[in-house]
Amino acid sequence: MSENKEKIRELNRIDKKSTKRRVLDYLIITVASFIYAVSVSLFLDPNSLAPGGVTGIAIILSSVTKIETGTWFLLINVPIMILGMWKFGLRFILSTLYCTVLTSVFTNVLSPIGAATADPVLATIAGSALMALAMGGIFKAGATTGGTDVVVKVLRIHFPHMKTGTIFMCMDSVIVTISAFVFQDLNKALYAGITAFMTSFLLDIVLYGRDGAKLVYVISDYSETITRRILEELDIGVTHVRGIGAYSGRDKNVIMCVVHKQMYPKLEEIVKEEDAYAFLIVTSATEIYGEGYKNIFSEKL
Numbered sequence: 001m002s003e004n005k006e007k008i009r010e011l012n013r014i015d016k017k018s019t020k021r022r023v024l025d026y027l028i029i030t031v032a033s034f035i036y037a038v039s040v041s042l043f044l045d046p047n048s049l050a051p052g053g054v055t056g057i058a059i060i061l062s063s064v065t066k067i068e069t070g071t072w073f074l075l076i077n078v079p080i081m082i083l084g085m086w087k088f089g090l091r092f093i094l095s096t097l098y099c100t101v102l103t104s105v106f107t108n109v110l111s112p113i114g115a116a117t118a119d120p121v122l123a124t125i126a127g128s129a130l131m132a133l134a135m136g137g138i139f140k141a142g143a144t145t146g147g148t149d150v151v152v153k154v155l156r157i158h159f160p161h162m163k164t165g166t167i168f169m170c171m172d173s174v175i176v177t178i179s180a181f182v183f184q185d186l187n188k189a190l191y192a193g194i195t196a197f198m199t200s201f202l203l204d205i206v207l208y209g210r211d212g213a214k215l216v217y218v219i220s221d222y223s224e225t226i227t228r229r230i231l232e233e234l235d236i237g238v239t240h241v242r243g244i245g246a247y248s249g250r251d252k253n254v255i256m257c258v259v260h261k262q263m264y265p266k267l268e269e270i271v272k273e274e275d276a277y278a279f280l281i282v283t284s285a286t287e288i289y290g291e292g293y294k295n296i297f298s299e300k301l
Contacts, residue, residue: 018276035137046115054080084154120187127195204262217282219278221252230270241256
């Protein structure tokens with residue numbers, strides 16, 4: 001009887017902790033969405049810099065139709081959110097929807113202020129830095145900025161041979177190229193391309209420092225469930241290493257996998273959701289050879 005009471009108290013404690021964590025996550029998303037809107041409204045949009053993604057499309061359409069950029073950002077994301085909900089479920093999309101709506105509102109509210117600087121170089125640097133900072137906070141809080149993140153995830157389901165980075169690069173290149181024709185200014189398109197590159201580079205630093213990919217070990221009593229979700233949601237290889245608990249003497253499946261650093265926050269979220277007591281070991285993997293990474297033969301040439 002006393003054991004049951006102890007378990008109930010422990011479950012209540014975990015529930016309170018998870019509630020506090022969710023509140024903190026949404027607070028982070030709120031602040032990050034505001035910072036993201038600042039980067040768009042005060043630096044990128046007024047200088048006609050369309051750095052790819054839904055944000056870039058929204059900036060282009062706003063210049064053509066005179067409908068506010070934030071409104072376009074929301075309108076474009078609505079069908080993408082529906083697609084994401086259909087493919088990945090409501091849990092995946094709720095925080096992203098919250099982030100999208102806030103970003104749209106903040107962008108429209110800040111737009112009348114105008115450009116913080118008319119210098120395209122300063123606008124590129126400041127816009128990239130603020131956008132990377134905002135996206136880092138959003139990703140760490142378990143959400144995404146929606147848009148092409150969801151589209152790429154869906155494309156990877158149907159075309160698993162295509163690399164995520166390649167898809168992003170192709171989509172951003174098309175949007176930046178279109179912006180050159182719409183704004184009739186090659187210089188602005190080049191600055192937009194630099195913005196997209198800098199944002200990606202700085203985002204990696206914000207999220208993961210200067211490390212390469214992550215080598216992750218997960219020790220959990222729920223290894224099968226965690227493995228299934230990793231395979232389905234991240235589409236990466238997983239290896240089970242046979243282990244024995246020194247204290248319990250029980251056999252365990254230790255999950256070992258290597259993830260691109262952009263995927264690690266999602267993997268961490270999966271582990272937390274499935275087993276709050278899981279033992280997670282994360283190290284840096286500077287060189288990885290094999291399918292989806294480097295080719296050991298071509299790299300040595």
